Amino acid sequence: NAGVTQTPKFRVLKTGQSMTLLCAQDMNHEYMYWYRQDPGMGLRLIHYSVGEGTTAKGEVPDGYNVSRLKKQNFLLGLESAAPSQTSVYFCASTRGRQPQHFGDGTRLSIL
Amino acid sequence: EDQVTQSPEALRLQEGESSSLNCSYTVSGLRGLFWYRQDPGKGPEFLFTLYSAGEEKEKERLKATLTKKESFLHITAPKPEDSATYLCAVQGGSGGSNYKLTFGKGTLLTVNP
Numbered sequence: 672n673a674g675v676t677q678t679p680k681f682r683v684l685k686t687g688q689s690m691t692l693l694c695a696q697d698m699n700h701e702y703m704y705w706y707r708q709d710p711g712m713g714l715r716l717i718h719y720s721v722g723e724g725t726t727a728k729g730e731v732p733d734g735y736n737v738s739r740l741k742k743q744n745f746l747l748g749l750e751s752a753a754p755s756q757t758s759v760y761f762c763a764s765t766r767g768r769q770p771q772h773f774g775d776g777t778r779l780s781i782l
Numbered sequence: 783e784d785q786v787t788q789s790p791e792a793l794r795l796q797e798g799e800s801s802s803l804n805c806s807y808t809v810s811g812l813r814g815l816f817w818y819r820q821d822p823g824k825g826p827e828f829l830f831t832l833y834s835a836g837e838e839k840e841k842e843r844l845k846a847t848l849t850k851k852e853s854f855l856h857i858t859a860p861k862p863e864d865s866a867t868y869l870c871a872v873q874g875g876s877g878g879s880n881y882k883l884t885f886g887k888g889t890l891l892t893v894n895p
Contacts, residue, residue, distance in 0.1 A: 675825075702881055713887035714826075714869070721880055729882070761825050767881050768873070770816055773825030 673697055677762050677774035684752045684781045692747040692777050694762030700772075702765045703745040704729070705737060707758040708776075714761065720745055752781045784809045784874045788886035795860055795893050803855040803868055803889045811875025815853050816883065817846050818869040826869055829855075860893045867891070 676695045684690055694703065705717040716729030720739040734756060736748045745764075749756060757780050763771035787806045795801055807815065814833050818826035830839040832848040839846045843864065845856040855868055867890050871883040 704882070711887065714871075714883075714885040716882060719880060719882060727880065763825075765881060767879075768813060770828040770831055771883060772828070773818075775823070775825045 675772050675774035677777050681778045688752050689750050694745045696764040700764035704763045705747045706761045709758050754781050757781045784884040786886035788889050792890040797895050798859045800858045805853040805870030807872045809872045809874040813873040816871045820867045862893045862895050865893045
């Protein structure tokens, strides 16, 4: 049972490039979330999904897009990467009121 | 807007020296308060959920308690392997059925042998 798997684990981009981060969960969870974690800022919610085909904005959504075409996958896209998006990105999933389960993160550097 | 404040930002203990971490919160209709542990280079790992004031949960050397305004994570006789960042998060009722969490900035605990 893998839980929440994030790919890639590391990535370096140049300003203006685009990329997609993939989150996959095998726990049949309805709810999925994307966070970013920066030094001194804690975990901040970017976007989330309450079910297949749905997405919604979180606290810091600007510059990101998401899609939830399949229940088990939640994709985070950066259309035109900026240095301010250098961060560690975490995906999480849950059935609802239960604890969120986290992946081990994607470390993204934008030069 | 839900808010979570954790203190101290960093805590250094000697092995066996007990202490407590604080999580103060303001939330509209608390659904749950969550404690997580995060090791360097890893994602947060769930420790406890507390749902109502007066509730307590224990796991090995850790004990979490909850009042209407704050939660404490008590660490009894800590060992070096307890060194980690401890995160507190609240789930409020104002968000409807999205079950979002609001996190504090964490407490970095270092336990020296």
